[in-house]
Structures are given as C-alpha cells and as structure tokens.
Amino acid sequence: MSAVYFSHEGSRGVATWHVIEDDTGPGEFCCAVHLGAYGDAQVRSCFEALVGAVADFHRRTHVVVAAAPISLLAGLPCAACPSPQAEELRHLLGQGASVEQIATTPNGLPISCCRVRALGAFVQSDAPQPTARR
Numbered sequence: 552m553s554a555v556y557f558s559h560e561g562s563r564g565v566a567t568w569h570v571i572e573d574d575t576g577p578g579e580f581c582c583a584v585h586l587g588a589y590g591d592a593q594v595r596s597c598f599e600a601l602v603g604a605v606a607d608f609h610r611r612t613h614v615v616v617a618a619a620p621i622s623l624l625a626g627l628p629c630a631a632c633p634s635p636q637a638e639e640l641r642h643l644l645g646q647g648a649s650v651e652q653i654a655t656t657p658n659g660l661p662i663s664c665c666r667v668r669a670l671g672a673f674v675q676s677d678a679p680q681p682t683a684r685r
Contacts, residue, residue: 553613555581555606562586566602568609581605627660634665 554572558565564586567578582601588594629637640661643653654662661667 553606553610555602559586564589566598566605568606570613579609581609627664628666629661629664632665636663636665639663 552572554569556567556569556578558567560583562585563583565583566581568581569576569578582598582605584594584598589598629640640653640663656662656664656667
C-alpha cells in the first residue's frame with residue numbers, strides 16, 4: 552500500500568509519495584508548503600487536497616511489474632511439448648482445470664501425455680470367480 556510522508560526541509564514542509572509504506576528511498580515529490588503558512592487552516596486544507604490529488608496521480612501512473620505466471624505444468628515434459636496432447640492439456644489448465652483434476656500415471660505424467668503408452672489394463676472384481684474343474 553502506498554504512503555505519503557511529510558518532512559521538514561528548512562522553512563518548508565515537503566510531501567513525498569512512496570510506493571510502499573516504510574520505504575526508505577527518496578520517494579516521488581508531491582508538493583511543498585511554507586511552514587509559517589501551514590498553520591493557517593485554509594492553507595492546510597488546500598495543501599492536503601493538493602497532496603491527495605498528486606498522490607492519486609502517482610498511484611494511477613505507477614507501473615506495477617507483474618511476475619511471470621507459474622506454469623501448472625512446470626517440471627513436466629508437457630510444458631514445452633509440441634504434440635497435440637500437450638496442447639490440449641495446456642488448454643484445459645488455461646480454462647481453469649486444476650492439476651488435481653487431471654488423471655496421472657503412477658510416475659506423475661498426465662494420462663493424455665504422448666509419452667504414456669498403455670500396455671494393458673487389469674480390473675479386480677468383487678464378484679466370485681469360477682473355480683477350476685478337475
């Protein structure tokens with residue numbers, strides 16, 4: 552959250568805008584007022600309005616640099632794979648699917664990954680099995 556600090560420089564008071572509170576840097580100059588005139592209520596009111604307007608200007612024009620988004624596929628070969636399966640997986644994750652919703656193999660690869668090959672499937676049934684005859 553941004554903050555405006557008021558400091559004394561000789562016979563004048565200076566308002567500076569800082570991007571974050573407790574910023575030790577010089578900050579952005581807002582405006583200054585003679586300390587003798589600052590005691591007058593009308594001057595103080597006008598000064599506070601000017602400080603607020605200039606601080607709002609700095610907030611609007613301050614550019615926030617966003618960090619690069621973290622890929623949900625980071626560490627998986629599908630992150631940079633050109634195959635259609637990987638493209639489909641990236642699309643699903645881009646549409647809001649979570650990594651937990653995507654079925655994976657025991658080693659952590661998505662089932663739809665082009666590196667996964669199914670050799671067979673085994674299903675265990677709770678139904679009684681026929682016994683062998685002699």
